[in-house]
Amino acid sequence: MKYYMEEINKNGNIAVDDTILVKGAVSAAGSYMLDGFKPLFSAEAVTRLEEKGYSVKGKTHVGEFGLDLVGEFSYYAEKTEKLYGAAAEAVKDGDVVAALGVDVNGTTRRAAALSGVDFLKPTYGTVSRYGIISTAASGEQLGVYAKDADKIKEIAEIISGHDEKDGTSLPEKTYAYSINESISGKRVCVIKELIDKCDEGVKANTKAYIEKLKALGAQVEEISSDLFKTANTAWQILMSAETCNNVSRYDGVKYGHRSETYKNIDELYVNSRSEGFNFLTKAVILYGSDVLSKNRYNDCYDKSLRVRRVVYDEFKKLMEKYDCVLTPVLSKAEYEAYDIYEAFGKVFEESEFTSIANLIGVPALISDGVQFIGNHFGESTLLSIAHSVEKEGK
Amino acid sequence: MNYELVIGLETHVELSTESKIFCSCGGHSAANEPNDCVCPACSGMPGMLPVMNKKVVELAVTAGLMLNCEISRYTTFDKKNYYYPDLPCAYQITQLNHPICTNGTVHLKTSKGERDVRIKQIHMEEDAGKLVHSGNFSYVDFNRTSVPLIEIVTQPDFRSAEEVVTYLSKLKSMFRSGGISECEEGAMRCDVNISVRPEGSEEFGVRTEIKNMSSFEAIEKAINYEAQRHIDALEYETEELVQETRRFDDASGKTFAMRNKETEADYRYFPDANLMPIIIDDEWLEEIKKNKPVAIDDKADKYREEGISEKEIDMILQSQKIGTLLDETIALGCNPKDTAAWILTDCAGILRKDGKTMEDLSVTPEKLSSIIKMVESGSINRNAGKKILIAVVESNVDPVEYCKAQGLDKKVDTAAIGAVLDSVLAANEQAVADYKGGKVKAFQALFGACMRELKGAGDPQMIKEALEEKLK
Numbered sequence: 086m087k088y089y090m091e092e093i094n095k096n097g098n099i100a101v102d103d104t105i106l107v108k109g110a111v112s113a114a115g116s117y118m119l120d121g122f123k124p125l126f127s128a129e130a131v132t133r134l135e136e137k138g139y140s141v142k143g144k145t146h147v148g149e150f151g152l153d154l155v156g157e158f159s160y161y162a163e164k165t166e167k168l169y170g171a172a173a174e175a176v177k178d179g180d181v182v183a184a185l186g187v188d189v190n191g192t193t194r195r196a197a198a199l200s201g202v203d204f205l206k207p208t209y210g211t212v213s214r215y216g217i218i219s220t221a222a223s224g225e226q227l228g229v230y231a232k233d234a235d236k237i238k239e240i241a242e243i244i245s246g247h248d249e250k251d252g253t254s255l256p257e258k259t260y261a262y263s264i265n266e267s268i269s270g271k272r273v274c275v276i277k278e279l280i281d282k283c284d285e286g287v288k289a290n291t292k293a294y295i296e297k298l299k300a301l302g303a304q305v306e307e308i309s310s311d312l313f314k315t316a317n318t319a320w321q322i323l324m325s326a327e328t329c330n331n332v333s334r335y336d337g338v339k340y341g342h343r344s345e346t347y348k349n350i351d352e353l354y355v356n357s358r359s360e361g362f363n364f365l366t367k368a369v370i371l372y373g374s375d376v377l378s379k380n381r382y383n384d385c386y387d388k389s390l391r392v393r394r395v396v397y398d399e400f401k402k403l404m405e406k407y408d409c410v411l412t413p414v415l416s417k418a419e420y421e422a423y424d425i426y427e428a429f430g431k432v433f434e435e436s437e438f439t440s441i442a443n444l445i446g447v448p449a450l451i452s453d454g455v456q457f458i459g460n461h462f463g464e465s466t467l468l469s470i471a472h473s474v475e476k477e478g479k
Numbered sequence: 480m481n482y483e484l485v486i487g488l489e490t491h492v493e494l495s496t497e498s499k500i501f502c503s504c505g506g507h508s509a510a511n512e513p514n515d516c517v518c519p520a521c522s523g524m525p526g527m528l529p530v531m532n533k534k535v536v537e538l539a540v541t542a543g544l545m546l547n548c549e550i551s552r553y554t555t556f557d558k559k560n561y562y563y564p565d566l567p568c569a570y571q572i573t574q575l576n577h578p579i580c581t582n583g584t585v586h587l588k589t590s591k592g593e594r595d596v597r598i599k600q601i602h603m604e605e606d607a608g609k610l611v612h613s614g615n616f617s618y619v620d621f622n623r624t625s626v627p628l629i630e631i632v633t634q635p636d637f638r639s640a641e642e643v644v645t646y647l648s649k650l651k652s653m654f655r656s657g658g659i660s661e662c663e664e665g666a667m668r669c670d671v672n673i674s675v676r677p678e679g680s681e682e683f684g685v686r687t688e689i690k691n692m693s694s695f696e697a698i699e700k701a702i703n704y705e706a707q708r709h710i711d712a713l714e715y716e717t718e719e720l721v722q723e724t725r726r727f728d729d730a731s732g733k734t735f736a737m738r739n740k741e742t743e744a745d746y747r748y749f750p751d752a753n754l755m756p757i758i759i760d761d762e763w764l765e766e767i768k769k770n771k772p773v774a775i776d777d778k779a780d781k782y783r784e785e786g787i788s789e790k791e792i793d794m795i796l797q798s799q800k801i802g803t804l805l806d807e808t809i810a811l812g813c814n815p816k817d818t819a820a821w822i823l824t825d826c827a828g829i830l831r832k833d834g835k836t837m838e839d840l841s842v843t844p845e846k847l848s849s850i851i852k853m854v855e856s857g858s859i860n861r862n863a864g865k866k867i868l869i870a871v872v873e874s875n876v877d878p879v880e881y882c883k884a885q886g887l888d889k890k891v892d893t894a895a896i897g898a899v900l901d902s903v904l905a906a907n908e909q910a911v912a913d914y915k916g917g918k919v920k921a922f923q924a925l926f927g928a929c930m931r932e933l934k935g936a937g938d939p940q941m942i943k944e945a946l947e948e949k950l951k
């Protein structure tokens with residue numbers, strides 16, 4: 086019960102993050118602003134899983150709008166319980182066989198790494214975004230938590246494929262991924278600048294993982310690149326701007342929380358939103374509003390769009406030499422609780438490991454606490470590598 | 480000093496699509512009650528995504544073609560941010576950076592001469608909802624949210640209120656005949672940018688904008704009032720002109736400044752990532768061109784050449800329905816001038832009698848042409864044709880079968896008519912005697928009896944003459 090907002094079906098076998106709509110169940114994205122909101126439709130991914138016989142056990146707690154480090158700032162989670170990664174924990178503990186989450190700023194990937202489960206953020210456009218409580222439309226993606234790469238593959242294949250209800254959904258009807266038993270000869274690169282950011286624990290874990298890959302015949306090379314850092318700055322700007330815009334519909338007029346104290350429409354907006362959003366969401370809104378303002382637009386938002394293009398081209402070049410990039414996903418091996426007033430800066434900093442996948446829409450897979458980032462539609466490569474190492478560990 | 484008026488227009492036109500621009504809700508014209516035509520997407524619920532209605536693109540391109548615009552092959556949507564309770568997402572989806580049409584022209588003829596007005600751009604956008612105020616409460620009606628609009632922006636090329644009204648009437652005729660918009664009450668809304676300068680000057684004066692007017696009469700009044708206000712300010716220094724937004728008050732006939740806050744707002748426009756750029760390739764553009772109605776000027780000329788009167792041309796161009804019926808009936812081989820009369824006089828008369836309008840007309844080109852051809856070939860007279868038309872309009876009968884069943888198609892030769900007349904005269908000896916005795920009225924009775932006997936067959940004029948001949 087500790088994982089869920091509410092239990093929908095005690096015999097259910099999948100969990101769905103609170104940032105994803107499930108028909109008739111309160112879907113509030115962990116925010117008091119959406120208090121009590123019950124959607125009329127389920128997300129397309131949920132519907133597709135239900136058609137294959139899966140059933141939703143409950144809506145798992147998320148940090149408000151999925152914007153925090155590892156899901157610690159939900160309005161609804163019991164403060165006495167462990168504070169983060171509800172969906173990842175539910176999978177780890179075997180309460181469900183898989184879970185769905187929305188990756189907009191690496192939160193789901195970091196949570197999976199901490200809990201030691203797998204998470205796939207698929208290629209942008211392969212999984213319908215219909216039914217995501219949207220924040221940053223240009224880079225958010227619905228992904229899958231599961232215990233191993235084989236289960237990830239099964240669920241990802243079910244939920245992917247064209248959906249006419251999502252204008253950004255790619256035309257392919259279905260996607261089939263293959264897991265190869267051998268990864269001998271696979272070329273993996275490691276970014277020096279990312280390793281340097283990490284504490285000794287993370288460095289040791291990454292090194293140990295690299296040794297396993299080498300033992301399985303993969304070639305691992307370290308390179309120097311500021312691509313991830315550049316990508317992160319651009320994505321934080323775009324993500325904040327889009328989030329600021331997308332959550333502006335939560336205004337207290339139509340549904341969710343409305344302040345009890347207002348004398349006119351301006352007060353209704355200001356008071357409802359001041360009471361409804363947490364500090365981190367407010368920080369993202371302010372930052373996003375600033376980068377979109379007339380004076381800053383060209384230097385911030387528009388420049389970030391151009392940087393996205395450059396990063397895309399550079400990453401494509403990298404993928405001509407390597408099959409994927411291996412990176413840590415958190416700079417510290419042990420989770421340290423922190424205050425919400427520090428959240429914006431902390432998430433910004435840690436997202437250097439993850440932002441590139443959101444910025445240019447490439448897939449990312451978490452396994453054994455490390456992250457693989459591959460080329461567009463390169464899910465099979467990532468799954469094969471993770472599977473090979475996981476198989477050795479069993 | 481003489482002053483010149485400089486006017487630019489931004490005209491919002493509601494498109495005639497079956498569904499809204501980004502969801503499958505019916506347009507608000509289908510709504511009876513507030514919030515009848517609303518779904519999770521157009522009421523701003525989380526998780527819902529906009530999906531482009533292809534028909535909106537096609538109508539916008541058609542409008543662009545009619546206004547001689549360049550059609551963008553790559554067009555994108557942007558979000559315009561502002562808070563208002565009738566705007567459920569707190570942003571409007573519109574086009575800022577890559578509008579669908581640019582650089583067009585419209586040719587105007589007024590009493591002062593002719594002018595080409597340049598169109599700067601046409602862009603697509605969604606409408607907002609509406610607030611209803613009652614007592615201490617305000618209610619929101621989302622029926623109109625996401626109804627598709629195009630906004631047509633001109634260069635500051637108008638020099639008089641008359642030109643503006645001519646332009647708007649022309650847009651209205653074009654859009655109606657092209658099926659782009661019904662242009663009903665309120666479906667066409669205008670923002671007027673106006674300034675005044677000494678005649679011969681190249682520089683622009685201080686510009687004011689009068690927002691959101693829909694009646695042509697109000698627009699004309701507002702322009703004339705505002706022009707005079709500007710001229711008075713320049714000539715007599717009655718006030719200092721400032722660049723501002725104003726509204727027109729119909730009751731007083733004056734314009735008033737609106738709160739400045741609204742003109743200074745930063746709308747923080749940025750691209751909408753939920754809508755992929757729309758690519759209009761050659762194939763699609765050709766298809767739209769193929770279905771595009773003939774340009775209104777060409778069309779009017781064509782009708783004129785066919786001998787249709789100006790008044791009739793006006794009526795035809797106001798309604799796509801009439802235009803289509805006329806064109807298709809002519810295409811089936813009927814005389815254009817006669818066909819126009821059959822539709823605009825006869826059909827309209829029948830409908831009027833039944834308390835209906837031309838929009839209720841359901842006669843097909845095939846049926847209409849079959850009636851007209853029967854008359855044109857002389858196999859029935861026009862009266863019989865009209866009888867058939869009434870039956871077709873009111874009960875949708877088959878004209879040929881109805882004609883046969885009613886015996887309207889009898890080929891009546893003169894001899895046969897003569898025989899019928901003889902029998903009628905023989906049966907009405909008293910009336911014949913009265914007529915011959917000087918009672919002119921008796922002729923009508925005899926004529927009526929003949930017509931009844933002939934069951935509408937034969938030409939009334941011819942019968943009348945034959946009857947007079949026999950009674951001499």
Ligand SMILES: [Zn+2]
Pocket residue numbers: 499502503504516517518519520521522625
């Ligand atoms: Zn709708």
